[in-house]
């Protein structure tokens with residue numbers, strides 16, 4: 001063994017203690033860490049010839065890289081839809097690395113059964129029945145890709161084509177219909193060889209909505225003359241968190257032949273609250289479902305879950321048959337269900353967080369985030385220089401400048417907010433107008449944080465519009 005490696009091995013408990021102390025300091029400091037670091041790069045260093053051991057590596061990291069890391073896991077980072085990591089989730093994540101299980105097959109470890117237990121809990125959390133089976137994947141983009149891959153296989157089944165053998169081209173052009181799809185749907189269609197251009201957007205409901213007009217969807221399906229299609233329903237759009245009427249969309253299956261995939265990346269968490277669960281009514285009727293976990297479950301990157309009612313088709317797409325792996329059984333190993341073969345035990349952080357805080361603890365996070373988003377929405381609506389782009393439906397506040405919301409001015413406002421180090425929001429275009437989004441999905445965020453966010457937003461607005469601050 002290399003002497004430095006041997007030395008690290010001999011003092012492993014001490015090294016883990018040093019890492020623990022460092023992490024504890026950094027995590028405790030996250031509330032005051034600048035929310036975004038726009039200048040945190042370090043020049044690339046040469047590949048080390050002689051190593052310096054784990055403690056030396058930690059010192060080098062602490063000096064050169066850690067200062068540039070953002071507070072994106074903290075309470076006032078409101079960009080995209082960004083969760084943090086609950087204490088229990090971090091514990092689970094550390095142990096995931098410490099145990100380093102490969103959850104591809106189940107033969108030699110209980111880790112596979114732990115992933116299945118966690119999947120069962122998540123299924124219950126989102127109100128799904130036993131017919132839905134699932135797997136952990138790295139994020140909602142991959143979850144959507146898996147769901148649409150199963151959809152593509154289903155299209156083949158409808159047309160008498162084995163897509164996994166004959167290739168997607170055998171299907172000919174595929175019809176994919178959706179109201180306000182997330183950008184990852186286009187990416188998934190590109191990866192799957194269906195093609196980004198095959199995604200057709202169906203009009204949304206009138207009146208500042210992003211939810212699909214189900215009547216227009218029916219018309220679009222009707223025009224396919226019986227050709228089977230894929231419908232992507234959206235349960236929580238990123239700009240205004242609007243929800244397609246999942247029950248009404250699913251009811252169209254009685255008249256038309258389509259696979260229903262639901263992108264519930266973060267909107268799925270509405271199911272945790274009796275106040276918002278109605279938004280996601282009908283989710284169980286979906287053929288495949290995507291839910292992100294590194295967003296509103298507040299587990300560390302990278303984790304999401306996918307569910308489907310057709311595990312048999314999923315195995316057809318993803319099975320990895322070889323003499324030493326064998327063919328999938330009734331309870332297929334995860335390597336036969338996901339794009340990955342070797343897999344991290346990314347169920348463990350979720351298992352820890354659900355074990356530690358339960359359904360109620362996670363419900364409280366969701367409801368607090370929504371309440372805080374509403375507070376911010378009300379205060380922004382009262383500021384004459386700012387305008388809400390849409391009502392705050394759940395956990396995202398979409399707003400813009402009242403006067404001249406040009407790209408230049410709105411982006412300048414976003415940069416000024418980030419430069420304060422106090423809050424971070426991301427630019428978007430909503431209904432043809434440049435706007436900013438503040439998304440609340442972090443377990444730490446409190447009312448005091450909201451005051452700091454509002455101060456930062458209103459001061460930056462004053463600077464951009466030339467008015468005095470608050």
Ligand SMILES: *Cc1c(COP(=O)(O)O)cnc(C)c1O
Pocket residue numbers: 081138139140141142144182184236237238263264265266292304
């Ligand atoms: C975030 C998001 C995605 C993509 O999620 P990743 O985890 O970044 O891959 C897909 N759909 C929706 C609705 C999202 O909010």
